[in-house]
Amino acid sequence: MRKLFLLLSLFILSLNSWAKFCSDPNLETLPSFSEGRMQPLIVHASKSLKQIFGKNPCPSFNQIETYCLLSTGRSEEIKNNSNCKLTTLVKHHELLTMLGRVESEIDIFEALNFKQALIEKYNFLEESKNEDSSLAQAIGTLLNKLALFEQIRAGDDWKFLNQNHTWKSINTSNPNEILASKSNTTADESKRLDLEYNYQKYSIFALAIFLSILGFIFSLLSARTENKFFSKLTIFFFSTSLMAELCAMIMRTLISGRSPITNMYETVMLTGAGGLLLAGILHFALKNKHLLPIGFTINLVCLFMMRFSTEMLDGEIKPLVPVLRDNFWLSTHVTTITLSYACFALAWFVTNYVLARFIFKSTDFNQTLETWNKALRIILQVGVVFLAAGILLGGIWADYSWGRFWGWDPKETWSLISLIIYVIILHGKYANWFKDVLFTIVTNAAFMFILMTWFGVNYVLSAGLHSYGSSTGGTSFLISIFIFETAILTLSLLRWKNLKT
């Protein structure tokens, strides 16, 4: 009888501790295991929720709480909460028909009822080697979500570090042991955890956006008014925003243990910073005060892309495919290529600015145009050197890793196409074929080739060895830029013809 009472009280006690467990603020920084490395729980939890629901499905709780309630067998609390919507998105029409649904938001518990039928269908499609595999893909994605959801509910998705420094599912343990698990990390691991937690929580890139906006405003004021105070402020914001980005990059490097140059997100990050830095250098070298506002614009565009087009640019720190691991040539190759992108991006923004002015107010524009075209030529020359060097370094890397210097991979081919375009432009400028605004126009158009190399190969062509850096949602981004481009170029050409006659 006493034993029973003891057990019962223990049970109630443990129930009580599970009840409070999920709202414990220490959960956020607990070590958890995900994608081959230790991560703070907040990173892992938000990633798992995002993968299934696209966001935190329950505004009444924070991400950790939602994840914790699901993981500790208390999904009823979420299910019964009227604010919570445990729905997942299914877009494929045939799959929706299979599930007997019209709208694309599907309750995850309802979808679970179809699991067996989905598996059978998936196996059927896989084995019959259908050419059009979009249905199989859609089913596969949904099944992955369902599997993850079941794993979370079973407490298996959440791994904590036990005293023997091994990873265990939380369903084998009790709240006290889990909450104490941070003390099981080594000093080094603990530092890294805090670093990643801070990286996630205090978004330094948001700070960089803020600094860049101020920098943009003051650089514009300084270019207009020639005020010394404004130009000092510009320099201040120029250096602080670069410092902030450098800081974030260093943090990323320390967290991942590799250089931040392995996916689209990171190349956009580098190009933004590179474009700003380059504009800063040329600002002093050429004494052109309009370059810095343009540099800040590039930086801002890149930062906004990183922040808001998350479908296209995935900021998660993921494990690398073997060929990208510890490789000196890769780092130098990508950095060089990215710097060339930064040069050409700067040139593109400059041409857009110049062409916009040319279209709208072009009385006595020749003097300004001349100065800009000189600057453009230098930017292009620097870009061409970087691009050529980057391609050669890429060749050396490919030779080292794959055994051939050149293999006509789409990314390689397009980088060569871009190089040739800029070489043609520089030769044409030298031969005086592209006079005045024509040079600006062709330089503007040439950036489309860089965009094709940079994004188009991954999103539009999506074949070849370099597609490991790819993700989805980029095609519409490219199309909108192309439309914008066509408009600018048409207007400029019309204006040019007008002025000629």
Add this chain to the structure above:
Amino acid sequence: MKNNFFIFISSMKFAISVLFIFMCMMIYGTIIESMHGTLYAKRAVYHSPFFYAIYVALIFSLFFSFIKRLPFKKTLMGFYTVHISLITILIGAIITGLYGLDAHMDLPPQQSVAEVTLDQVALNIRDENTNYAYDLPTSKNEQKLNWQLKLDSNHPLEVIKYVPFAKEIQNWISKVGTWTTVWQLSDGQSFKKINLSVEKEGIDSFNWGPATMTIIPMSSLDEISKKPSSQFANQIFISRDEENESLQVLLPEKGKWNKLLYKSGSINLPWSGVKIELVDEFFDMSPIQNYESTPPRGSNDTNNLEALLVRFNANNRPLEVWVTNQNETKININDKDFFVSLRPKTIPLPFSITLDNFRVKYIEGTIMPESYESFVRINGAPELFQVYMNHPLKMFGHTFYQSSYYQNSSGEFHSVFSVNRDPGRFIKYLGALFLTLGLVLYFFLIYREKKTAKGSL
């Protein structure tokens, strides 16, 4: 006239035109690749004679624009170096393209392998004693060959044509006593048409994913329906019911047989949305396979269909037979059996490699490989060489790279190496070095010129 030619070929216009064509070819190549796969793009563009002609035109253009700027001027040092380095790189590329080896090697565990495999395909013919191999052309289009092969003195074989990228098409011939059904299969998303054709009391079947559709005689159908359906997992049997002028279909459903008398409409199979439907029926007609040249669909190269048409005398009557790369074909020439197949061309190595051990390490908690490595022996010697990502094995002028791996049906790991011999490598590296130097020199000279110009002002 000679002078005019020199002016033309050394002109900027010529250079830019060649570069422009070069660029357009490359754009075309990448589009073709994403539509029809890497191999097709290589044959159509990158390894085509026209592409090599562009290289040569570029070399000429670079060379003559260089000659044009002689005699030597110090200020043009950068220009000279850059243009010579580009010529060097292009020559290196041509040498690699013509004399290099770009192959791969499949290493099963514990077996000594002394040959590498190429993209190119060879026609292999064997009888019980001899192997004959003939290299087939590397083009993208259908090739008329008209080869007269004398396999041994009295068994001639004519090779009519080779279709490197083929599609199967069907022609009908009349054949008394055959019954052919045309079925439309649907998996809920896409449709597929197949034929099942039998002579009297014959059997024909089609595998569709896990399901098998089989036409059998009525008597067999009755026998099978008496057995438990669990013995025939995922099998569908169809017979022609002469009395009712319809079909009998036997399909498993929830552990029992479901026997249908079928005339038309669609039959649901036990996978959601998967259906079959009889769309046509022919008597005394039989389909025969034919192959036509077509670009492969999709960027995946693994399932490319290749076909070769051969003609020979069987029982003193000429017979034309298609051979494909899907399986070996047995032909009987004047009462002697030969086995004909299309297989990737192999080249012997001067030594053998044995895969002693293969290891793959996964990223913890995932099935993504973190790294994989092979331990190999050369010529069976006890010394083990470790080959892994970014650490190739260099042996007798060949370089072996760990490129991938796979598991065979019995779960053993095969290691796949890419094998490479590049006689142009040194030249290309030399060119790259010169190019870097030249670009630095070029801008240094411009900068100095500007400085002196400013100084003199």
